[in-house]
Amino acid sequence: xxxxxxxxxxxxxxxxxxxxxxxxxxxxxxxxxxxxxxxxxxxxxxxxxxxxxxxxxxxxxxxxxxxxxxxxxxxxxxxxxxxxxxxxxxxxxxxxxxxxxxxxxxxxxxxxxxxxxxxxxxxxxxxxxxxxxxxxxxxxxxxxxxxxxxxxxxxxxxxxxxxxxxxxxxxxxxxxxxxxxxxxxxxxxxxxxxxxxxxxxxxxxxxxxxxxxxxxxxxxxxxxxxxxxxxxxxxxxxxxxxxxxxxxxxxxxxxxxxxxxxxxxxxxxxxxxxxxxxxxxxxxxxxxxxxxxxxxxxxxxxxxxxxxxxxxxxxxxxxxxxxxxx
Amino acid sequence: xxxxxxxxxxxxxxxxxxxxxxxxxxxxxxxxxxxxxxxxxxxxxxxxxxxxxxxxxxxxxxxxxxxxxxxxxxxxxxxxxxxxxxxxxxxxxxxxxxxxxxxxxxxxxxxxxxxxxxxxxxxxxxxxxxxxxxxxxxxxxxxxxxxxxxxxxxxxxxxxxxxxxxxxxxxxxxxxxxxxxxxxxxxxxxxxxxxxxxxxxxxxxxxxxxxxxxxxxxxxxxxxxxxxxxxxxxxxxxxxxxxxxxxxxxxxxxxxxxxxxxxxxxxxxxxxxxxxxxxxxxxxxxxxxxxxxxxxxxxxxxxxxxxxxxxxxxxxxxxxxxxxxxxxxxxxxx
Numbered sequence: 291x292x293x294x295x296x297x298x299x300x301x302x303x304x305x306x307x308x309x310x311x312x313x314x315x316x317x318x319x320x321x322x323x324x325x326x327x328x329x330x331x332x333x334x335x336x337x338x339x340x341x342x343x344x345x346x347x348x349x350x351x352x353x354x355x356x357x358x359x360x361x362x363x364x365x366x367x368x369x370x371x372x373x374x375x376x377x378x379x380x381x382x383x384x385x386x387x388x389x390x391x392x393x394x395x396x397x398x399x400x401x402x403x404x405x406x407x408x409x410x411x412x413x414x415x416x417x418x419x420x421x422x423x424x425x426x427x428x429x430x431x432x433x434x435x436x437x438x439x440x441x442x443x444x445x446x447x448x449x450x451x452x453x454x455x456x457x458x459x460x461x462x463x464x465x466x467x468x469x470x471x472x473x474x475x476x477x478x479x480x481x482x483x484x485x486x487x488x489x490x491x492x493x494x495x496x497x498x499x500x501x502x503x504x505x506x507x508x509x510x511x512x513x514x515x516x517x518x519x520x521x522x523x524x525x526x527x528x529x530x531x532x533x534x535x536x537x538x539x540x541x542x543x544x545x546x547x548x549x550x551x552x553x554x555x556x557x558x559x560x561x562x563x564x565x566x567x568x569x570x571x572x573x574x575x576x577x578x579x580x581x582x583x584x585x586x587x588x589x590x591x592x593x594x595x596x597x598x599x600x601x602x603x604x605x606x607x608x609x610x611x612x613x614x615x616x
Numbered sequence: 617x618x619x620x621x622x623x624x625x626x627x628x629x630x631x632x633x634x635x636x637x638x639x640x641x642x643x644x645x646x647x648x649x650x651x652x653x654x655x656x657x658x659x660x661x662x663x664x665x666x667x668x669x670x671x672x673x674x675x676x677x678x679x680x681x682x683x684x685x686x687x688x689x690x691x692x693x694x695x696x697x698x699x700x701x702x703x704x705x706x707x708x709x710x711x712x713x714x715x716x717x718x719x720x721x722x723x724x725x726x727x728x729x730x731x732x733x734x735x736x737x738x739x740x741x742x743x744x745x746x747x748x749x750x751x752x753x754x755x756x757x758x759x760x761x762x763x764x765x766x767x768x769x770x771x772x773x774x775x776x777x778x779x780x781x782x783x784x785x786x787x788x789x790x791x792x793x794x795x796x797x798x799x800x801x802x803x804x805x806x807x808x809x810x811x812x813x814x815x816x817x818x819x820x821x822x823x824x825x826x827x828x829x830x831x832x833x834x835x836x837x838x839x840x841x842x843x844x845x846x847x848x849x850x851x852x853x854x855x856x857x858x859x860x861x862x863x864x865x866x867x868x869x870x871x872x873x874x875x876x877x878x879x880x881x882x883x884x885x886x887x888x889x890x891x892x893x894x895x896x897x898x899x900x901x902x903x904x905x906x907x908x909x910x911x912x913x914x915x916x917x918x919x920x921x922x923x924x925x926x927x928x929x930x931x932x933x934x935x936x937x938x939x940x941x942x943x944x945x946x947x948x949x950x
Contacts, residue, residue, distance in 0.1 A: 312744075560769075
């Protein structure tokens with residue numbers, strides 16, 4: 291009796307059972323995933339080849355890819371879509387690196403063990419909780435988003451009189467700087483967590499070898515948090531996208547309810563937009579996500595000579611000891 | 617004259633002496649001084665950044681108490697001359713506060729509850745069992761996080777539309793224009809940011825020692841009992857974290873809601889998004905209509921303050937859990 295129970299626990303039979311049990315637990319999620327993620331994903335891509343018109347109770351699909359490029363042609367000719375998509379990509383490209391760098395600096399400052407850092411952490415995480423599309427929109431468009439009056443600032447006026455372009459770029463940065471900061475909440479936590487996981491012995495070893503704090507930062511901390519930076523980048527790319535103020539989202543929604551090409555065109559917009567997002571994630575992967583190559587250390591001639599000298603001294607010492615004991 | 621130069625000389629000497637003392641002090645206490653300066657600089661920087669973080673919120677709160685006279689007065693920056701609560705009254709009326717707040721709390725809690733339960737089940741399967749296709753499924757789960765919402769939403773909308781028509785479930789309080797579609801999706805584990813919630817559970821459940829399950833098995837517990845008596849009992853704090861995150865994300869979610877619910881139900885955050893159009897239709901019926909018309913901005917700010925109050929309460933109660941939750945995703949360092 292006892293033997294059979296033991297067999298049940300450890301034996302092959304239990305592995306087969308595991309499959310069934312695991313799938314029972316997974317069932318709701320898996321069914322939902324297939325119905326609401328996998329099927330819609332491919333169905334929407336399929337939609338892009340058709341002109342879809344709602345009829346009494348169903349949707350009527352008419353293949354239209356070959357007439358003037360179908361929905362894709364319409365998308366390329368659309369006055370709003372591509373400018374908005376490019377705006378979105380430019381926003382991602384400028385925001386994501388800024389967010390990562392700012393979050394990393396703040397994480398370094400919050401990881402020094404000084405007093406009161408919990409308070410700052412609470413403040414920096416706060417926007418994550420309240421940031422919804424409408425709230426961010428209202429704060430941004432009603433002047434509360436910009437945190438000081440540039441036009442009254444004498445430095446800003448000087449810049450404006452010399453180079454309006456630079457002033458405009460600065461204004462854009464300052465206007466959105468609060469928004470940029472508001473996306474750093476989760477990245478800061480991820481970076482702090484990664485920094486805390488670094489083995490303290492590494493710092494000590496580096497210090498004994500005469501490394502400065504600056505060198506420790508560049509040679510130890512930055513390489514180690516690189517994988518975290520990749521995850522942060524993906525997270526930020528997605529977050530900036532789902533941000534309801536994203537103009538492409540609004541366009542897609544309006545196209546669906548609009549007359550004319552309707553669902554087919556909206557699907558095409560959504561598909562092209564998704565491609566842009568995947569492309570950005572791919573770029574992030576190329577820059578940050580690839581596993582680092584193992585570097586072979588090549589010694590300089592002086593180092594080699596030193597090592598040889600040390601080895602020679604060691605053997606000499608050993609010989610001496612042997613001689614003494616003999 | 618001579619005395620004056622002498623005086624000057626002695627003064628200079630004294631200064632030089634003082635300076636030498638300081639220099640000596642600096643030489644001996646170098647590390648300490650550097651640390652001190654660094655500390656002060658980092659605090660100054662952090663406080664400045666905090667100011668930038670909180671500026672919009674502080675500004676919003678301050679504007680929400682201003683009368684229209686204060687709002688256009690350039691001398692008033694932060695503190696209004698006379699505090700008024702009219703803004704809040706109007707905002708509450710425009711947002712139809714009583715109804716929309718109740719709706720929001722009710723539906724958001726329901727969604728969060730469903731999401732938590734399904735995520736826990738899924739997380740348990742991934743953390744506890746070795747099954748066929750586990751790695752593939754897990755990779756797909758993570759990948760699903762980066763799929764943009766619209767590409768799924770268009771077909772989801774059509775599916776629900778057809779489904780409700782097929783079962784003859786249309787009209788007021790049925791089908792689209794209600795919360796039912798979102799509840800169905802949440803019940804199948806496809807709510808807002810589901811992948812992250814599942815990930816939090818998977819990483820926490822993995823930390824529960826396998827010995828406990830072995831012991832339970834030997835005592836004759838079936839998988840459901842193992843799940844309930846060991847996993848759930850041990851991870852109450854994680855469940856709270858996931859529930860809070862889910863609540864906050866569902867509360868702030870407007871795009872999917874706009875698509876699948878539309879104007880059918882008055883929800884707080886959605887109403888806030890349509891404040892301008894609502895204001896034109898609803899404010900005219902308020903008792904303040906006849907009086908001096910205030911600038912819409914202060915009403916809007918008041919409405920925004922009201923809409924984030926529930927989140928503020930949640931944040932200050934469960935502030936630590938949120939941070940821990942993000943740490944528990946465990947995606948750092950691996």
